Amino acid sequence: MFLPMDGDLLKKIAAGVGFTCLIFAATLYIPIIGFISVVLIPLPVSYYRYKLGRSAGGLILAISGIVMAIMAEGLSFDLALFAVLLVLGFVLGEMLEEEASVEKTILYPCLSVIGSGVALALFYSAFSQTALSSLVNLYVKQNLDLTLELYRQMSMPEETLQTLSRSLETIQYVLVRIIPGMAVMSTLFVTWVNLLMTRSLVRFRGLKTPDLGSLTQWKSPEVLVWIVIAGGALLLIPVKSLKIIGLNIVIALIMIYFIQGISIVSFYFDKRKFPRILRWVLYGLIGVQQLFSLLVIGLGFFDLWIDFRKINKNEKLNSES
Numbered sequence: 001m002f003l004p005m006d007g008d009l010l011k012k013i014a015a016g017v018g019f020t021c022l023i024f025a026a027t028l029y030i031p032i033i034g035f036i037s038v039v040l041i042p043l044p045v046s047y048y049r050y051k052l053g054r055s056a057g058g059l060i061l062a063i064s065g066i067v068m069a070i071m072a073e074g075l076s077f078d079l080a081l082f083a084v085l086l087v088l089g090f091v092l093g094e095m096l097e098e099e100a101s102v103e104k105t106i107l108y109p110c111l112s113v114i115g116s117g118v119a120l121a122l123f124y125s126a127f128s129q130t131a132l133s134s135l136v137n138l139y140v141k142q143n144l145d146l147t148l149e150l151y152r153q154m155s156m157p158e159e160t161l162q163t164l165s166r167s168l169e170t171i172q173y174v175l176v177r178i179i180p181g182m183a184v185m186s187t188l189f190v191t192w193v194n195l196l197m198t199r200s201l202v203r204f205r206g207l208k209t210p211d212l213g214s215l216t217q218w219k220s221p222e223v224l225v226w227i228v229i230a231g232g233a234l235l236l237i238p239v240k241s242l243k244i245i246g247l248n249i250v251i252a253l254i255m256i257y258f259i260q261g262i263s264i265v266s267f268y269f270d271k272r273k274f275p276r277i278l279r280w281v282l283y284g285l286i287g288v289q290q291l292f293s294l295l296v297i298g299l300g301f302f303d304l305w306i307d308f309r310k311i312n313k314n315e316k317l318n319s320e321s
Helices: 007-029 030-038 042-052 056-071 077-098 102-128 132-153 158-177 180-205 222-233 240-271 275-290 290-306 310-321
Strands: none
Touching: 007 030, 007 042, 007 056, 007 077, 030 077, 030 180, 042 056, 042 077, 042 180, 056 077, 056 275, 077 102, 077 180, 102 132, 102 180, 132 158, 158 180, 158 240, 180 240, 222 240, 240 275, 240 290, 275 290
């Protein structure tokens, strides 16, 4: 479809490409900040896709992808990751424009990322004439080596570095086998973060806010609990392949219960009228403290039976009235 270009639209498209590439540059050249900024790569694409429409959003995606490929100096697994993050942003913008349900708004971008990611991995494997399993093993090994070097530059104790170095092969063995679960978990997390940030940015800029309902009331489909329990049961079976399948199931779905747990926490923040600054401090603690994160996951998982927000009770009363 032809997109009429005027000066204002061109400026907005240039801004979208500029912000995307700026975040990408931080990812490439600032190691510590880069780990955080990679999560934000979809944000400019999703925001401008929602604000400017499909054609302009598609242009931002395409031009950003080309510039990122030039900056990355060639094809690589990392470039494929960044490319699918652009796709995630575009599909997320599509879902927000359609005012789809929260489940669809999260699910469709995740499926687009996983599908395009697998396709790009297969293409890169064929292009490099290297088996996909070998590429994955090499990629994981290189990243573990880079992580170890980063720890060394951060002056971590030598004893700790030696312990990590001796454990690299075991860590690599485990990581390669849980990549499917980790991919789903990380994709869910990135999609959720960008959904929240895009919605906040849209509201801040005074645009029509997508109607997703109250996210503090969101709960996952009940059937997922039983899938997680089934995955946990597989971990108890003394068969290595079944343990790996069970572990991937648990890892993949645990993020859903983290999101549900955050919804419960946010519900009580609103109910008790917590100050905004205090909320962000507590959210920060949840993000950096594993114990708090596990408690939040537990809230989400056991919400099916305990019903912390009394959602089921209220739905029952409404149906009877």
